[in-house]
Amino acid sequence: xxxxxxxxxxxxxxxxxxxxxxxxxxxxxxxxxxxxxxxxxxxxxxxxxxxxxxxxxxxxxxxxxxxxxxxxxxxxxxxxxxxxxxxxxxxxxxxxxxxxxxxxxxxxxxxxxxxxxxxxxxxxxxxxxxxxxxxxxxxxxxxxxxxxxxxxxxxxxxxxxxxxxxxxxxxxxxxxxxxxxxxxxxxxxxxxxxxxxxxxxxxxxxxxxxxxxxxxxxxxxxxxxxxxxxxxxxxxxxxxxxxxxxxxxxxxxxxxxxxxxxxxxxxxxxxxxxxxxxxxxxxxxxxxxxxxxxxxxxxxxxxxxxxxxxxxxxxxxxxxxxxxxxxxxxxxxxxxxxxxxxxxxxxxxxxxxxxxxxxxx
Numbered sequence: 001x002x003x004x005x006x007x008x009x010x011x012x013x014x015x016x017x018x019x020x021x022x023x024x025x026x027x028x029x030x031x032x033x034x035x036x037x038x039x040x041x042x043x044x045x046x047x048x049x050x051x052x053x054x055x056x057x058x059x060x061x062x063x064x065x066x067x068x069x070x071x072x073x074x075x076x077x078x079x080x081x082x083x084x085x086x087x088x089x090x091x092x093x094x095x096x097x098x099x100x101x102x103x104x105x106x107x108x109x110x111x112x113x114x115x116x117x118x119x120x121x122x123x124x125x126x127x128x129x130x131x132x133x134x135x136x137x138x139x140x141x142x143x144x145x146x147x148x149x150x151x152x153x154x155x156x157x158x159x160x161x162x163x164x165x166x167x168x169x170x171x172x173x174x175x176x177x178x179x180x181x182x183x184x185x186x187x188x189x190x191x192x193x194x195x196x197x198x199x200x201x202x203x204x205x206x207x208x209x210x211x212x213x214x215x216x217x218x219x220x221x222x223x224x225x226x227x228x229x230x231x232x233x234x235x236x237x238x239x240x241x242x243x244x245x246x247x248x249x250x251x252x253x254x255x256x257x258x259x260x261x262x263x264x265x266x267x268x269x270x271x272x273x274x275x276x277x278x279x280x281x282x283x284x285x286x287x288x289x290x291x292x293x294x295x296x297x298x299x300x301x302x303x304x305x306x307x308x309x310x311x312x313x314x315x316x317x318x319x320x321x322x323x324x325x326x327x328x329x330x331x332x333x334x335x336x337x338x339x340x341x342x343x344x345x346x347x348x349x350x351x352x353x354x355x356x357x358x359x360x361x
Contacts, residue, residue, distance in 0.1 A: 077113050140304050141189055148178040148185070188319040192303075195323060199330045202245050209242040210235050210274050212250055213283060217272050220257050228266030231257075234273035240281055242359060244331045252324040252335075256285040256355050259320065263289040263353070281359040291339045291350035300337060301325045333359040 022030040109117070155174045162168045217233040224231040242249075253272075260270045270287045292300065299305050304318040328335045335357045341348040 077117070137193075137303065145182065145185065148181045152178045188323075192319050192323055192326075195326060199245070199248065199327065202248070204243050204245055206241055206243050207246040208239050209249075209281065209283065210240045212246060213253060213272055213274055216250060216253050216257060220254075220261065224261055224264075224270065227261065227264070228268075229261060229264045230269040231261075232269065232271045234271060236275055240274060240276060242281060244359075245327075248327045249331070252327050252357065253283065253285065255320045255324050256357075260285055260287040260289065260353070260355075263287065265289075268352075276361070279361050281361060283357045283359075284354060286340060286352060286354035288340075288352040291353050292337055294339070297337050297339075301335070328357055328359075331359060333357060 019031050019033045021028050022032055152175055155171045155178070159168065159171045159175075162171055214233050214235060217231055221231045257270065257272065264270060264287050268288045270285070272283075272285050274281070274283045276282075296305075301321050301324075303322040305322075325335050335355065337353065337355050339350045340352040340354050341350060
C-alpha cells in the first residue's frame with residue numbers, strides 16, 4: 001500500500017511522488033500523497049554535496065594541523081634526541097660542555113620524552129665525566145711511575161762509576177726498593193682500573209656485615225699483637241645484615257684496619273665497631289695513633305696521596321683509600337675521616353684517628 005512514482009506535468013516539470021493508503025479497521029478510506037518537484041530534489045542534492053565537500057576539506061585541515069602538532073611535540077624532539085645519540089662522540093666538543101651542546105634540553109616536559117631527554121643528558125654527562133676521570137688517572141699513573149723510574153735511572157748511572165763497597169750495596173738496595181715499588185704500583189693500578197667493571201658486573205648478595213667485620217679483626221689480631229697493639233671488636237646486640245658485594249666491602253675494612261696498624265706503635269689500640277643509627281649503618285675503625293693532619297682529612301682519599309714516615313716510604317701506592325671510597329660510594333654509602341680529640345675544641349690535643357663508613361638501610 002506504499003508506492004512511489006515519477007510524473008511529468010504538462011508544464012514539462014518532473015515531479016516525484018510517494019503515496020500511502022490510509023486504512024481504518026482494515027478498510028481503505030483514502031490516500032496520502034507527497035510530491036516534490038525534481039528541481040527541488042536537485043537543489044537539495046547539490047547542497048548536501050557541497051556540505052560533504054566542505055566537511056571533507058575541514059577534516060583534511062584538522063588532520064594536517066594534528067600532524068603538525070604531533071611532529072612539533074613528539075617527532076621532532078625524538079629526531080633531535082636520535083641525532084644527539086648519533087653524534088655523541090663528536091671530537092670537537094670539550095668534555096665539560098659536550099652534553100649541553102648535543103642533548104636537547106627538554107627537562108620542562110613531564111612526559112616520557114622529557115624523562116628520556118633527562119636520562120640521555122645524565123648518561124652523556126656521566127660518560128664525559130668518566131672520560132675526564134680516566135684521562136686524569138692516566139696522567140697520575142704516568143707521574144707516579146716516573147718517580148721510581150727516575151730514581152732507578154739515577155742509581156744505575158751512579159752504579160756505573162761507583163766503586164766496590166758500601167756505596168755500591170746502597171745503590172743496589174735503592175734499585176731493589178724501586179723495583180718493589182714499581183711492582184706494587186702496577187698491581188694496585190691494575191686492580192683500580194678493573195674495579196669499575198667489576199662493581200657493575202658482580203651481583204650483590206645479602207650477608208652479615210657484623211660477622212664479616214669480626215672475622216677481619218680476628219684475622220689481623222695476631223699482626224697487631226706482634227707490634228704490641230690491642231685490636232678490639234665491639235659488635236652490636238643484634239647482627240646487622242646488608243645487601244652488597246661482601247668481598248669488595250671486606251677489601252675496604254681490611255685496608256682501614258691495616259692502615260691503622262701501620263700508623264700505630266707499641267701500646268696503641270685499635271677499635272672496630274658497628275651500629276645502626278637512624279636510617280644508616282655506621283661501621284667505624286678508630287685508633288690511638290698520631291692522627292691525621294687537618295689539611296689532609298679529605299686529601300687522603302685522593303689517588304696516589306700518601307703521607308707516611310720516611311722509614312715506610314715506597315711501601316704504599318696511595319691507592320688504598322681511593323679504592324675504598326670508590327667501593328663504598330658504589331654501594332650508595334659515604335666514607336670520611338676525622339681526628340679524635342679530648343674535646344670539641346679544634347685546638348684540643350689529637351688522641352687518634354677515626355674512619356667512618358656509612359651505608360643507607
